[in-house]
Amino acid sequence: MGLRTPLYDWHVAHGGRMVDFAGWDMPVQYTTIVEEHQSVRTGAGLFDISHMGRLSFRGPGSLDLIQHVYTNNAATLQEGQVRYGLVCNDRGGIRDDVLVYRWPTEYGMVVNASNREKIVAWLYGSMAGRDVRLADRTLDTAMIAVQGPAAIAMCQDITAFDPAKLSNYYAATTTYRGEPAVISRTGYTGEDGVEIVVDKTQGPTLWDEFIARGAKACGLGARDTLRLEAAMPLYGHELNEETDPLQAGLGWAVKFDKGEFRGKAAILERMNTPRRERVGLALAGKRIAREGSAVKRGAKVIGVVTSGTFSPTLNKTIAMAFVDPEEREIGVPLTVDVRGKDEAAEVVKLPFYKRGK
Amino acid sequence: MVPQDLRFAETHEWAKIEGDVCTVGITSFAVEQLTDVVFVDLKPKVGDTLKAGTAFGEIESVKAVSDLYAPVDGTVTEVNKALAVDPSLVSAEPYGKGWLLKVKVAAGAGANLKSPADYESQIATQGH
Numbered sequence: 502m503g504l505r506t507p508l509y510d511w512h513v514a515h516g517g518r519m520v521d522f523a524g525w526d527m528p529v530q531y532t533t534i535v536e537e538h539q540s541v542r543t544g545a546g547l548f549d550i551s552h553m554g555r556l557s558f559r560g561p562g563s564l565d566l567i568q569h570v571y572t573n574n575a576a577t578l579q580e581g582q583v584r585y586g587l588v589c590n591d592r593g594g595i596r597d598d599v600l601v602y603r604w605p606t607e608y609g610m611v612v613n614a615s616n617r618e619k620i621v622a623w624l625y626g627s628m629a630g631r632d633v634r635l636a637d638r639t640l641d642t643a644m645i646a647v648q649g650p651a652a653i654a655m656c657q658d659i660t661a662f663d664p665a666k667l668s669n670y671y672a673a674t675t676t677y678r679g680e681p682a683v684i685s686r687t688g689y690t691g692e693d694g695v696e697i698v699v700d701k702t703q704g705p706t707l708w709d710e711f712i713a714r715g716a717k718a719c720g721l722g723a724r725d726t727l728r729l730e731a732a733m734p735l736y737g738h739e740l741n742e743e744t745d746p747l748q749a750g751l752g753w754a755v756k757f758d759k760g761e762f763r764g765k766a767a768i769l770e771r772m773n774t775p776r777r778e779r780v781g782l783a784l785a786g787k788r789i790a791r792e793g794s795a796v797k798r799g800a801k802v803i804g805v806v807t808s809g810t811f812s813p814t815l816n817k818t819i820a821m822a823f824v825d826p827e828e829r830e831i832g833v834p835l836t837v838d839v840r841g842k843d844e845a846a847e848v849v850k851l852p853f854y855k856r857g858k
Numbered sequence: 859m860v861p862q863d864l865r866f867a868e869t870h871e872w873a874k875i876e877g878d879v880c881t882v883g884i885t886s887f888a889v890e891q892l893t894d895v896v897f898v899d900l901k902p903k904v905g906d907t908l909k910a911g912t913a914f915g916e917i918e919s920v921k922a923v924s925d926l927y928a929p930v931d932g933t934v935t936e937v938n939k940a941l942a943v944d945p946s947l948v949s950a951e952p953y954g955k956g957w958l959l960k961v962k963v964a965a966g967a968g969a970n971l972k973s974p975a976d977y978e979s980q981i982a983t984q985g986h
Contacts, residue, residue, distance in 0.1 A: 533893040533894050534894045534921065535894050722920065786897075787896050789896065
């Protein structure tokens, strides 16, 4: 039996097909993945993301500790601002991709469920006498994402603070039914929307309110097809301890001029060596190119697929892959070996999907 | 309730035997387990020999790929070409327009397959 979020009973009672994900029992889907995916692109989808790690940093050494392990610049965050960045090992490989939140008296960090314990240990190991009280709030809280063009409007009068007032990648502390809550204009789908943190006892009530307003429950299956269309990387696929941020196309999240951080020197060194780089692929047929499939130009293997799926929005098969740097040219005919058969493919610009303004 | 005029393999293929013609497909249970069918790969050509229990193709959904297993021995007489254009027919009409193959069979073909009641017992315990 894995860890269970505060919404576990709801998932099971409503037909959620439960699987183990990073040690948590999570729903892959309730109806069909395509239906759940489309509800996010056209209306509002609801995701239980309580399994993600929620850490808090209090004390005068907090910013310094974060700056020491984080590739982006946390020092330039405004209050309520949220910023994406990487945590790297000393070889320049990625230990996790994270969001950092700046609050009046503390910092927050949201980490992947699969890396929670690893990152907590890394933070303690990196502390070096800094005055920081680090707390893992994950098991005390619930986190729910509402994503889609109808999401913001659907949030009216749920939390005291109206997220329509938030800019993209900003957050606010507020209340939900009188209790402390956090609402951020962030997400992992490529649509507008929010992520809300409440005390675990309030998770089911908050979830039920959004369901009553017409949000459609979505599982991990749709979460994957949505993020892949938006070309957002997934740890364990595009990102891992042997891959550096630049080859993953995340150079924008690395600020070399902000000072020292763990992995900085190694990332700079790796820039001098050609290594495979992330690209998007569109396939001609409908067979899905899954993780591990070889990417070829003629007989030559030039790369490997890290994520692949069917894109309901584009009605085609898409993938992200890491290919030899000289093979990044858009439109050149390639193939992907899908279970022994070479499927026609070509490099395309990322993202595959971008929401309208 | 599964259609009562069919016989069933444990691997969720069905066989409709009418004289020496056997139509093969997959059950609504299989389709409900899969959801999100994106591709059906039927490997046999007309005239090929089919051997019961061997894989004759794949059905691919967003989440996974499953093999298709021949429920009977025989010779392939027809392959459902409509599925190359619209694989969702398998989900929409697993016992109708979503059929997979037609096979010429000998007398007694399918005798070892499950009855509707036996297959229903099987899927009742499998559940989801």
